[in-house]
Amino acid sequence: MQSQLKIFNTLTGKKEDFKPINPPKVLMYACGPTVYDLSHLGHARMALTFDVIQRYLRFAGYDVTFVRNITDVDDKIINKAKELNVRPEEIALKYTDTFHKDMHDLNAALPDVEPRATEYIEKMLAFTQSLIDAGHAYEAGGDVYFDVLSFKTYGKLKKQSLDEMIQGAREQVRSQSELKELKKNHFDFALWKSVDQKEPGWQSPWGWGRPGWHLECSTMIKNVLGETIDIHGGGEDLVFPHHENEIAQSEALHKKTLANYWIHNSFVQVEAEKMSKSLGNFRTIQSILESYSADTIRFFVLQTHYRSPIEFTEKSMESAKAGISRLIRAAQFAPEANGKTTDNIDIAPVEKLDQEFRKAMDNDFNTPQAVSALFGFADTIFVTTDPNTAKKYTEELRRYASVLGFTLEDNRRSLDPATTAKLKEIVQSLTETAADTDDASQLMEMLLSAREQARADKDYKRSDMIRDRLLEVGIKVMDVKGGKATWECS
C-alpha cells in the first residue's frame, strides 16, 4: 500500500513528500555508536527512533536496506585501552557486544548491514586519494585535510555559509585555529591524521596514521549502499560538523547528492540539560532496564515526537509504565464465552485504527499520535463481549503496536528468581506442606487457589492477607467476574 509519507528534511528545513530514488526500495543509513563505553538513554532514543522509522517503512510496503555502522577506531577507544592497559580491539569488541545486548533488550531490530570502520581502511585510503586527485584535499605534514573552500556549498546542512561560520565563531574557536597551522582554513577537517609509529594505526601513502571520523561514513555508504541514498540520519548533534563533512567529502568526489532526506532526532535531557557522557548526567540503558521494561522505555521515548527534546524523570517513567500497562491489558483481554459466539467480526474498528495509525505515522513519524490511536482501539477492545471478536482485535492491536516495536507481552511469566523465592516463602507460611516446586506459575496457582478457597469460605481476612502479601512482592491480583482471578507484576 502506497503511503503519503511526509518527512521533515533537515536539509531544507521543511516537511517533504517522501519519494525514494527507486521505489519500493529505500536505502537508509544511520550513524551508529563509537564503541568505547556503555550506551545511555540518549543513544537508546536515537536507536529507537530509527528502529521505528525502519519498521514503519517496511510496514508501509517499502523494501528497506538499513545500514548502521560501528565506529571501532577512534581516539576515545585507544585512550581507554591505554588507561586499562589492554588492546584497543578488546575495548571495541567488548562495547560492540554490550551495544548489541542493549539493542536486543530494547527489542530494536538489527540493521541489515553493520559495517565496522576497521573493515574499510583500504577503501578510506582510496577515498582520500581520490579527493586529493580531484583537488579537494591536501597533504600537510602527514595529515590529509579536506579543503572546505573547494566545496562551494559547504554549510548547506547547517544552513550557514563558510563566511558566516568564520565570522560567527566564538573566541575559543578562533584561538584554537591559530594552533592548527597545518590547516589552510580553520574549518578544514582531517581525512587522515598522522600518529606516532608506536600508536595503533595503519600504513598510508602519507605515512603511519588513522582515518578521520567523518570519512568512515562516507566510505561505507558508498561501498555498501551507493553514491546516493534515500535517508541518512542520526542525533541532532551530528548535523555539524559530522554530517556536513560527510556531505562535503561525498558530494565533492561524486558530484552527486549524498542523501535526499536527512533526519535528526532531538535529545534526552536531564534537568533541562542534554544527557551526555561529558556532563556525566547519563543513565545507561542497562541500568534503566533494571527498573523498567523495554516496552516502558519505548513508550516513554515514543510518546514524544522525535524532533522534540525529552526530559528524563522518574515521574515520567512511572507515567509511561502505567500507560503501557493499559495497552498490555488490552492485548491480553479475553472475555468469557457466554454461550454464543460469532464469526461475523466487525472490522470497522480495525479499519479506523489502520487509518489513524497511518495518518499519524505518515506525518513525519508522529508516534505520539500513533500511540493515541492504539489507546482508542484499546477502548474498543475492553467493551468487546464476543470472544472471537476480542481475539481478532487483540491480534490487530499487537500487530500495530509491533510497528512501534512494542511487544505488549504479558509480563506475568517474567518473574525474577528473587520474586519466585519470595512466592515460595509465602506458600510455605500459608500452608502446612512445603512447596516442592520453584516454578513461578505453579506457585502462583497454589496461592490463587488458596485465596479462592478462603473467599469461598468467606474467610476474607485470609484472602485479603494473601492478596496483600503478593502485593508486597510486586504482584497485583485482580478478580475476574465469574472466572479465575488474574494477576500481573506491578
Next chain:
RNA sequence: GGCGGCAUAGCCAAGUGGUAAGGCAGAGGUCUGCAAAACCUUUAUCCCCCAGUUCGAAUCUGGGUGCCGCCUCCA
C-alpha cells in the same frame, strides 16, 4: 558573539488558519465481600507576554521574555 530550535492543564504530550487528541495523576459513580482492573461522568473560555494580519490564530507577521542545542568529542 554567530546560527538553529522550543514555550499548550497538576505532570507528560499532539495539534500549525476554523474554534483545544491522547497518556499519567485527581474527583464522582457502576461493578466488587473489600479492592484492583474495566466501564460511565468529570478536570485548559483557553495555548509565555505585547502589538498586528484575518470574518476567524494556540496555529501567520513583528517585537519582547524565558529555556535548550550546535559552533570542541558527543545520539
